[in-house]
Structure formats: structure tokens, C-alpha cells
Amino acid sequence: KQEVTQIPAALSVPEGENLVLNCSFTDSAIYNLQWFRQDPGKGLTSLLLIQSSQREQTSGRLNASLDKSSGRSTLYIAASQPSDSATYLCAIPSGAGSYQLTFGKGTKLSVIP
């Protein structure tokens, strides 16, 4: 059974700092990995999706990488802003051809002005 871990559970950084959020998974036979953002009291917004054949994906100040062999993905946020404060979740399909997602419990990011 796929297990997804995100460490740390919470992170506080000063504005302008570059930062990395980590996601690790136990089964390297994945098809894709998706990063989400969740603001307090809101739904999940998809940030980036990396397919198994890709090493990284970029969107604006966000860059997500995938290393299947080591069971790790990282989300890099450049020049952090207070508006980046949110909980970031990674999720992986639960099995081969499965629509079901296994989620990490998230990293709560606070960017201090």
C-alpha cells in the first residue's frame, strides 16, 4: 500500500526566502504525482502535476521535481511571499491505473513579512 509522508508538518520562513517542501512515498511504481495548495477554510487548488516520465515541472515561481528511484518529490518556491502562506499537499494515485489518490498530511507554510 502506498504511503505518502510530508516533513516538516509546519514551516515558517521570512519573506523573500527560497524554500523546499518535501514529499516521500514508499512505492516507486507511480504514474504521476500532484501538488496541491489549500488555503484555510478553502478547497484544494492543483499547482503542478508531474508524470512518471518527467523529472520536473515549473509554473511561475514554483518548481516540482520527481525522483522515483529514491521515492521523493520536492516543491521549490522561489522568492517566497506572504501570499504563499498555505498548506501544501502532495498526492499520488493509490495503485496502477487507479483514480484514487493517497495524500500526504501536508506542510503548513507561513511566510513572515
Place this chain on the structure above:
Amino acid sequence: NAGVTQTPKFQVLKTGQSMTLQCAQDMNHEYMSWYRQDPGMGLRLIHYSVGAGITDQGEVPNGYNVSRSTTEDFPLRLLSAAPSQTSVYFCASSYFLASGGNEQFFGPGTRLTVL
């Protein structure tokens, strides 16, 4: 294109009452699912559907019922609400990628309190 919509946004029920949480998507996705999110427990799958007329149970299905009569709609019914069902409920829809994975899109959520 509204994506995934959910109603209501907030609901308070008394123990034993029943209600239906509505979910609709306009992306023509075959797969839809319901999750609940609780502090410390993360997101857990309740029920899912791979197409109209086809539903199946997820990780925490007890106390919930679903049906899928159209591609667009996937309502979640609470049969007899219990305080343990106090949670935030998210509906999602997704499509298969050519590589075999899938991309999921989530609704804004329904915050339910059962007294």
C-alpha cells in the same frame, strides 16, 4: 467553465437527520469521488464512481450513500447523521492521462457540523 461545484458551503444538522451534499462538474470527467478531511487524519476517500451507474466504496464508506445517474452529478447522502460525521467534505473529478496516471480537480468543500 465552473469546474467542480459543491453545495451547500456550510450545513448544521442534528443527530439522526439526513441530508444530501451536492456535487457537479462540467469537465466531462468520468471519475468522481468524495473525500472527508479531518484534523490529523488528512483526506480520506469515502466513495467514488468511474462513470454513470457505477459506484464503489472507498476507505470510510459507513454512514454514506452515493449514486451516479449522470456524468455531471455525484451527490453524497448522509443517511442518519452522527457527530462523528462532522467534517469538511470535498468532491473531486478527474481524467486519465495518456501515461496511465490521472489529474484531479477539487471542489470548494462543504463544512458539516452534526450536533
